[in-house]
Amino acid sequence: MNDLAQPPHLISPTTDVRESFLAGEWASCIEDDTPTGWLEPAQDDFAAFVAERRGVRERWGVPCTTFWYVSGEQYIGTLIVRHALTPELAEAGGHIGYHVVPAWRRRGHATRMLAGGLAECRRLGLDRVLLTCAADNEPSRRVIVANGGVPAGRVRGEDRFWIALDSA
């Protein structure tokens, strides 16, 4: 079922996974029909690409941390934690965004990756987080509900869910 040497975990972006990152993200763009242009700088200078993504950076108007879900040299997906919400993110986007590359989908990775992301949110001192997904994104809805997501309405085609983080 899962031919990984060790269970994946969330880490700061690393140059160790160059080949699997580029192959996996290229496949994601094709599968999800999104542009590939952002991968060109990664191909040209992966170390600079990685350096730019490490640590806390300002995106969507809030501080954000990027994590890669990795087992050894195998890159599986990305999870981004937004440390706060803007009015826009409170409607769509929420605190956490994620994806798993196509070759590793449907094996429970996103469900476990979000559980790891919630632990990171707890470490940041958040006591609840907002998750949103397109109303027709059944896989993502399942990932959120499996992690305790409580429905909080639909705004412009995005379903919203709150997840309470206990302090234990």
Ligand SMILES: CC(C)(COP(=O)(O)OP(=O)(O)OC[C@H]1O[C@@H](n2cnc3c(N)ncnc32)[C@H](O)[C@@H]1OP(=O)(O)O)[C@@H](O)C(=O)NCCC(=O)NCCS
């Ligand atoms: C959504 C996404 C992260 C799910 O990743 P994943 O690793 O395949 O998810 P999991 O294996 O943990 O599966 C979660 C649930 O969805 C179901 N599922 C996964 N893919 C599915 C599909 N294509 N069709 C129907 N159900 C699916 C699984 O069977 C599982 O259901 P269960 O909990 O009832 O057993 C992945 O499909 C993806 O990256 N999609 C593109 C980006 C995206 O949509 N990100 C989320 C934005 S809100």
